[in-house]
Amino acid sequence: MIEIIEPGPLTSVQDRGRWGHQAQGIGPSGVMDARLAQIANALVSAPGDQAVIEFWGMGPSLEATERPVTLAIAGNAQPSSGHPAWQTLTLHPGERLSIGPLRGHAVGYLAFANPLQVPTWLGSQATHIRAGLGGIDGRCLRPGDRIGLQQTSSGALLTRYVDPERALQSQSASQPIRLVAGPQDQDFEAAALQVLASQPYRLTSLCDRMGYRLEGPALKHKVSADIASDGIAMGSVQVPANGQPIVLLAERQTTGGYTKIATVVSCDLPRLVQKVPGSEVRFSWVSVEEAQAAALADAQALEQLCAQLPLRMDMTTASLLAANLISGVVSGE
């Protein structure tokens, strides 16, 4: 079991989302960066779709209670408790992990070797915070929340680590975010499609799990920004009458009545999602065939990365001991 001491501003239980209920207005929600969540799970040898704790900006402080807890942090944090990110960790009963702020990117994950004991609702443990559904009472984590862990493995996991630059795709961070045109690209002036792929846009401060509002040159509609409401996908680029694009994300509404000029290619969503407000973003157009080929290649590369995470032999005990000696965080309950 873990106990949340300080959750951070926007920390919630997520998995790959609740699919199959959008026809009734129930959105999937789920992790914002599916790639990083999968890597976090790989660090604790868990299935890629196992539920994780997602945090924004500032990670939680939490304590292991009763039994040792095997977990991993995927996110550029330097925990004040001295625990390293990007590798398998074991917290002993009474030991506290304080993740602290993320540096240079938006979203981090905490994965657990033993699955989180959070109710499954309509086939998923994901929290839809805006709708108040799923996860723990449909809400963000709070101080004092205690979450059980299913005792499936016998512990004694190997310590794996991942190169943060590879996990966060740092080398391609400045590459354009690829877009597939449609479904309402024809409702825009031809110049708007050129502008979107040639001019830089900037993330405003209005970025959350529902969507990221961008600012930049206005994208002009031919006639109107309004349409008969239709379905919205993860990564849909919606443009209301002011011409400023909004990329709709995990907690989007299932349907909406504004034109959507394009959709972000799925394997580029992690690079977009991890940008912080004020960051510049550039877009480029690809065909749907190119997008599907890119997504397939990316999925295969990610599988391979996760399957071949290097081992850090004999380090668990030594590094934890060292960390504890230095920071002196071990305390009785």
Place this chain on the structure above:
Amino acid sequence: MNTLYHISPVGDQALLLTFGHASDMALDAKANARVMALYQALQDQAPSWLIDLVPSLRALLVYYDAQALSYQGLSAEIEAQLAEQINMSDSQEGRQLCLPVCYDEEFALDLASVAQAKGQSEQAVLDMHQASHFKVYMLGFMPGAPYLGGLDPALSLPRRSTPRAVVPAGSVAIASTMGVIYPKQSPGGWHVLGRCPLTFFDPSNQEAPCLLAPGDFIRFQAISRADYDALLADSSGYKVEVQQAVGEAV
């Protein structure tokens, strides 16, 4: 039936089929009937590549497993299904539901203003509302919230110029050429005519959290305040489904 359609990719993981044009805001019964026919067909077939479906007023969003089926493959599949349905009649099968509504003054927040705007008596407005054959064109906005086509055109009017900060749960409202029901308390700009005591979204019911489904046919029936209170306290005995019927697309 035949309606012009347009197929577009929605990124690499979804496809949108639109009947007519998305910017055509007019409710289109035939377009929606075609959406529902394909939605129901795909739901029944449950092909292995299908991940989720979002039917809406005149479009169907199809989420699919692109590693199992390419965009071109799915487009061809959709076209083949549409060709099969080309000779379908405009009539549609669907559940026929009767929803009880209490139109008492306390609940009918906008009845007087609607009657005034339309130059009708309040009773005439309520008669028209109950005589309208509604169909669930889509659910959205919030879990379980239906957009209902089929409002008597004589009741068509724009939304309130100032939306309400709080519309109570169960409120039955109209605006434009549609009806709506608010499953939960929420802000809203539609004209509220009454309140229904049934539960439209119940997350504790994992089998069927939403009372309504796309394609349902709906009539409203007036109930007294006493019946409203009784149903609000316990609606487990209320039979919402009238009959399995073939309804005309409206």
